[in-house]
Each structure stands twice: as C-alpha cells, then as structure tokens.
Amino acid sequence: MNFHQHVILKYSPEEGTRHGRYPAPPDRETLARSLQATGLPAAIVAHLAAQARPAVLMPTTAGDEDTIPAGASKLGGRPDLPQGMAWPLRPPYPDADRRAQYYNHKADDLLANPPSWAGAEGAERFSREYRAKAQAVATDFPLAFFGQFNLAELAQAPGFDPIFPTEGRLLVFYDYWIEPEEFTHEAAVGWRVIWDPSPVAELVRAPVPQALLAISNDEWSCVFPPAPVTTPRSVITPMPYNDKGWDAFPLDYNAEFAAYDGWFCAFGTPDEAGRDNHQFGGFPQPLQNGLQARSQLAANGLNCGGDVWSTAQAKALLKSAPAWRLVVQIGADPHARLADVGAYYVMMHEADIAARRFDRARVVYQCD
Known part of the structure; x- marks a missing residue:
C-alpha cells in the first residue's frame, strides 16, 4: 500500500458508518485492526493502540425541560444548582x-x-x-449555560476514565456573548466549571437571568434549548498527532504521517452535523493546534501572543503541557442549537483533576 494515499478505514458492517464518517472505535482491538489497515508498521500500531484513551460519547435529543429529571446530563436548558447557589456571574x-x-x-x-x-x-x-x-x-455579567454532566451515570460506561469523580455533576458555564480568547490569563473569568456533589434531592432548576434573555433573539441566542443526553457510548479515542505527548514517530511529512493523518481525519471533527460531537474524557478531536500548550502558558500568567514562546519561562512551562487533559468536548448540536462553526474544549491539568480543582479548568473555543 502506498503510504501517501489517504486511507479510509472500513469497519465491519455491524460497526457501521454514518454520514460518510467513521465512528470512534468501540474498543482497543478495533482501533488496532483499523490502524493495521493503513499499512503502518506493527510496532507503531501497537504503540498507538496502547496510548489510546477511553472516552464516553454523549449523543443528545430534543428535550422538554419539564420532563428532564433533576441532575440529568444535558446540554442547554436551565442548570440544576444546589439550593442557595446563584446562577454564576463573571466579574469584570x-x-x-x-x-x-x-x-x-x-x-x-x-x-x-x-x-x-x-x-x-x-x-x-x-x-x-x-x-x-x-x-x-x-x-458583572451572567455566564451562558452550556450543559451539565451526571458523573455517576457516565461512570457506568466502560469508557469512563477513573481519573474523574464518579459522583455529582460537572456544570459548564461560558461567556458566549463575548467568547473570550483562551490564550490570555485574563480571559479565565469568562468561564466557570463547577463540580457539584450535592444530592439530587437538594437541586433547584435555576431561572435564566434576564440579562441573558435581553441579548437573545430568534436569530442569535445564548440561552440554548435543553438537549438531554440519551445513551452514553464507550469508545477508544486515538491520540491526535498535535498532542504534546506524541512520540509514535517523527512528525515530518513522511509516509507514516500521511497514513496516520488520513486515518485520523476519517473520524471527522466535532463541528460537523450528523455525528456524536460531545465527549467526556479521552483524547480530543482538535480543530487547531495548541490546546495543551496555550492552556499551560495562559494558566500560568503568560499571554500566548507575540514572542513569548521563545522565552525561557515559556520553554520551562511547556515541559508540563502534556499533562493537560480533555475533560469535556462540546461540539455542534442541532437540538441545543449549537452552531457547526467550532467546538469547545474543557481542559485541565492532571494534577488539578486528581485534586478536584475544577475551578482551574480552562475552556477553549476552536474553529476551522
């Protein structure tokens, strides 16, 4: 096989295809078989299959707020907050x-x-x-509600990574109106990621702040319709070649790169309609480079613009960039009316995940 062909891997009929793209492999063995079909050397295939991470895909459907149980996983709608907790505001x-x-x-x-x-x-x-x-x-201004994810329910899926809590909910709020850049330290007030372990019986479905309703209309809105997660599905996610931990082979444009690029691209991207774009854990499907590196530098007070990358401080910090992990990927969704013009990635350092410091998460928006 010519490595420079863009290989379109073909799963068996029962594994199926959708909309011209191929779903993430359901298990490590399937991933290894599909990689073997590219003609990559066996040692590289074994290495990449071993590095792949489990994840949980979260398909959604159109929903009615009145029928969605308290604390259930969903995009959009109104958040279920513990009694006495106000809708999150960002400061100036x-x-x-x-x-x-x-x-x-x-x-x-x-x-x-x-x-x-x-x-x-x-x-x-x-x-x-x-x-x-x-x-x-x-x-002060209220943040838009992107969604909440019931960790106890997601943890029942084999693809749930045990690095995350297995109780409570993770809620994601974001300044959708301003859409703050991810590469500056100052932008961090523009999102809030909350881990709430409160009992479901103590939750209250919060009303949408008037300030968000005032800037929303039929053409554009930062108040999203509720889209409950239906049946979470476990998958194995391959490492993107722009991950800072990449070590499978040198990333020159060579035979191996062409084969892997074609294989990886066959899975599609989270800004496409007609596929399951929302994912908990695993490796992301990035639309641009820099998810980990920019998160690491900005979290440590460096503006990623200009020539900061060549400074001694930046070079020292970037040694820890591989420790940044995807928590949640939120992509296009017709039910929640999230447009297919990009995707949002909740990123955290492994040490902060382990210590449950979800206030240190960073939300990164990327588009093609």
Missing part, C-alpha cells in the same frame, strides 16, 4: 479597559464605514451591540 474582565476600547473602536468603524452587506440600518444595530459589549466587559 481584569483587562476591561482594553476590551472596551476594542469594542468601541469597532462600533465607531461600523458607523464611519458601513459595510455593504449591512447597510446603514444594520451598521447602526451592530454598532449598538458593540457598545453594549464595551459596557458588559466592565461589569
């Missing part, structure tokens, strides 16, 4: 002045140079939105 961004200046500049530019696609009326409307964002970044 530490660099609010810089952010406000950016939005005000965008507002001024729109009015001075209305784009042809918007016209004067559209430019005025978008300009008002930028002004509102300029004010919002300097004040």
Whole structure:
C-alpha cells in the first residue's frame, strides 16, 4: 500500500458508518485492526493502540425541560444548582479597559464605514451591540449555560476514565456573548466549571437571568434549548498527532504521517452535523493546534501572543503541557442549537483533576 494515499478505514458492517464518517472505535482491538489497515508498521500500531484513551460519547435529543429529571446530563436548558447557589456571574474582565476600547473602536468603524452587506440600518444595530459589549466587559455579567454532566451515570460506561469523580455533576458555564480568547490569563473569568456533589434531592432548576434573555433573539441566542443526553457510548479515542505527548514517530511529512493523518481525519471533527460531537474524557478531536500548550502558558500568567514562546519561562512551562487533559468536548448540536462553526474544549491539568480543582479548568473555543 502506498503510504501517501489517504486511507479510509472500513469497519465491519455491524460497526457501521454514518454520514460518510467513521465512528470512534468501540474498543482497543478495533482501533488496532483499523490502524493495521493503513499499512503502518506493527510496532507503531501497537504503540498507538496502547496510548489510546477511553472516552464516553454523549449523543443528545430534543428535550422538554419539564420532563428532564433533576441532575440529568444535558446540554442547554436551565442548570440544576444546589439550593442557595446563584446562577454564576463573571466579574469584570481584569483587562476591561482594553476590551472596551476594542469594542468601541469597532462600533465607531461600523458607523464611519458601513459595510455593504449591512447597510446603514444594520451598521447602526451592530454598532449598538458593540457598545453594549464595551459596557458588559466592565461589569458583572451572567455566564451562558452550556450543559451539565451526571458523573455517576457516565461512570457506568466502560469508557469512563477513573481519573474523574464518579459522583455529582460537572456544570459548564461560558461567556458566549463575548467568547473570550483562551490564550490570555485574563480571559479565565469568562468561564466557570463547577463540580457539584450535592444530592439530587437538594437541586433547584435555576431561572435564566434576564440579562441573558435581553441579548437573545430568534436569530442569535445564548440561552440554548435543553438537549438531554440519551445513551452514553464507550469508545477508544486515538491520540491526535498535535498532542504534546506524541512520540509514535517523527512528525515530518513522511509516509507514516500521511497514513496516520488520513486515518485520523476519517473520524471527522466535532463541528460537523450528523455525528456524536460531545465527549467526556479521552483524547480530543482538535480543530487547531495548541490546546495543551496555550492552556499551560495562559494558566500560568503568560499571554500566548507575540514572542513569548521563545522565552525561557515559556520553554520551562511547556515541559508540563502534556499533562493537560480533555475533560469535556462540546461540539455542534442541532437540538441545543449549537452552531457547526467550532467546538469547545474543557481542559485541565492532571494534577488539578486528581485534586478536584475544577475551578482551574480552562475552556477553549476552536474553529476551522
């Protein structure tokens, strides 16, 4: 077999295909068989199969808030919070002045140079939105609710990684309106990941804050319809070749790389419709490079822009970048109306996962 062909692995009929893409392998043996079909050397196949991580896929369906049990896994809707806990707010961004200046500049530019696609009326409307964002970044503001994940239920799946808690729920909130960049330390106020071990009987389904309803409409909304997780499915996830722990073979564009790239790409990406895009644990399906490296540097106070990568401090910190792990991957979802323009990755350092320091998680948005 010519290594430079993009191999499309073919599972047996009972394993199936969907929408021209192939599902993640259900077990390590299936993953190894499909890798063997690429013609990669046996030693590399064995190494990659051994490195693969278990994960749980979380398919969703359209739901009704009134019929979804308290504490159940779901995207969107209203969060189930312990009694007395308010809907999470983010404080003003530490660099609010810089952010406000950016939005005000965008507002001024729109009015001075209305784009042809918007016209004067559209430019005025978008300009008002930028002004509102300029004010919002300097004040407390509620975070959008992405979803909650029942760890006790997910832990019943063989693909659940025991590094995570097996009780309670993990809730993910994010500043969907501002969509903070992942590569600065200051952006971290723009998300909240909460591990709540409260008994289900003590949960209260929180009402959506008026401030979120006020910026939502039929065309765009940061209040998502509830999409309950149906039947979690265990899979084995292969290591992306841009993972900082990659050591299977050198990443020059050679025969091995071409074979693995074609094989890995056959699984699709989480910004595609018609596939199970939400995943708990395992290796991510990144849309760009830098998930671990940017998380490591930004979490330690470094802005990943400019020439910071060449500094001694950055080089020292990057030695620990392989320890950053995927907690949850949230992709396109027609039921929760999460658009197919990217995916969100909740990343944490292994030490913080083990110590249950979920407040140190980072939420990374990537798009093609």
